Amino acid sequence: MDCRPSRTQDPNEWIATCPEGSRAVCEELRDLFFRWEPDLQESINSNMLCFNRHKRVVGLSGLKSHAQITFYRGGDLPDPGRLFNHGLENATIRSIDLPQGLEGLNQRALKALLHAAVELDAQPSLPKPPRPPREEWPMPSVLEEALQKNKAAAAFFEQLKPTYQREYKVWVSTAKQPETIAKRLNETIRALAAGKKWAQRKEAC
Template sequence: MDCRRSRTTDPEKWIATCPEGSKAVCEELRELIFRWEPDLKESINSNMLCYSLKKRVCGISGFKDHAQLTFYRGSDLPDPMRLFNHGLENASIHSIDLPHGLEGLNQRALRKLLHAAVLLDAEPSQRKPPAPPREEWPMPEVLAARLKKNKAAAAFYDQLKPTYQREYKVWVGTAKQPETIAKRLDETLRALAAGKKWAQRKEAC
């Protein structure tokens, strides 16, 4: 999420001034949201194009090399197609990074996700049904290989509770680009060897 001061309060100007690497995708996302959920109100907040009813439902961010669609109550939404690929360690906000635009994105699943978010916002007092047990996040092979070579990091990782282990697995496992994977692995091993949980990892750098 882009937390810089908004460059404009006008959605049209916001789209017009998006970085070239994400402008077209932001325009497409905006059109889909208007088509699928026309009652949502559009505004600018924290340099994001936001859509609200009672509260903010979702928001679009435009970065230099990709667009991002954020759901403010993402952790409460069903996501059987696993569209969420960013911020999964967060307690509430989850996002969909779109480095390749909408190519390959299951738009039918996205529409269902957006509709579920709108229903959740419309009925905030509705009791949430008991969540099914969260599926265990698979151990990334690259992380497992590095842990075998670093006894201090592996020892601390093994003593972490599953919740804290998951944070590291998600963070490494959701990286796509080789340079991002390498960077997160290095940071992970330094943090674990220093006895730091994921939220404290910056302290070890």
């Protein structure tokens, strides 16, 4: 998804000034979108050619080496053809990178995806899907070993909510130099033993 300032607000000029590596594909996709959903309206946003009804439904990015299709509510759409291959971790916006152009693209599946996106756009009052939960941050081995040696620190750490545990785990594990690791580890154990959350750790020094 291209977040640069738009080079133009004119869709025809946008197509004409796409990089050579994506211009023909973007032009063909534009024709397909209007053939499949003739009531769509065009606009330019964040240097993308967008196709709208109530809100933005789908957008095209013309990149140097390839084109990209972005569905603004892709996380809500059925994708039996498994076209989405970019932004799969996002709850809403998902994209299709086309490094090979339209060669090998399942156009029937893309057409169905576009129809579903337009139908979904007709229901703008639907609530946004919940954000996917963050993956648990792995426990640094040095912190785990230190907690095993300090019962008070370990007990307070265990009663902390996962969000507060994460702060300590991230802080310790993102240190790179041995002296930095040792310093943060010592501060962590001292703060935990004193019953302090990460934001309060300085109070235990």
